[in-house]
Amino acid sequence: MSTPFEERLTKARIAKGYSQDELARKIGLSSQSSIANYENGSRRPSHKLTLALANTLGVTVDYLMGRSENPDKTLAEELKQSRSALVEIRNLIAEGKVSDIPANRIEQVVRALDLHIESIPDSDNTIDTKK
Incomplete structure (x- = not known):
């Protein structure tokens, strides 16, 4: 493999x-x-x-090394972009404007969550991030 x-x-x-x-x-x-x-x-x-x-x-x-999905960006750059998306989505949720969340921002947040999940050592409660 x-x-x-x-x-x-x-x-x-x-x-x-x-x-x-x-x-x-x-x-x-x-x-x-x-x-x-x-x-x-x-x-x-x-x-x-x-x-x-x-x-x-x-x-x-x-x-x-597989730490970034974008060949042009470092992990730090991707995380910065993901943080921006997380903050935007968090604010929209807090304001009750869930339907206003742009699809591209949701995709960024999902990628950020996948990176975070994959950085946590595996345990009995695994989450499949490859769906």
């Missing part, structure tokens, strides 16, 4: 139009086998190489 890192690395490389060999050369590796190993999960890059991969592919490390 692949992890978000493996899937996202492969997806970002293909989106940029790089072969494994091209990407390896761009980050200073002598062989495409390292990239193949990262993509199939048999090896993990160092922090320095993860940063080089993210920079070369034009995505954030948070995106590669």
Whole structure:
């Protein structure tokens, strides 16, 4: 089973139009086998190489690591946006204006709640956030 890192690395490389060999050369590796190993999960890059991969592919490390759904935003940026949505929805609920909550804000809040739920260690009362 692949992890978000493996899937996202492969997806970002293909989106940029790089072969494994091209990407390896761009980050200073002598062989495409390292990239193949990262993509199939048999090896993990160092922090320095993860940063080089993210920079070369034009995505954030948070995106590669599965901490952010947006390749252009860090987890901190997503959380800031989610906080804004949470405050807006909280205020509308407090004012009794639930029907005024925009659909896109509800989606942001659901993503924020999913991130929060996933950050809490699993217990007997699990919640499936993949519905």
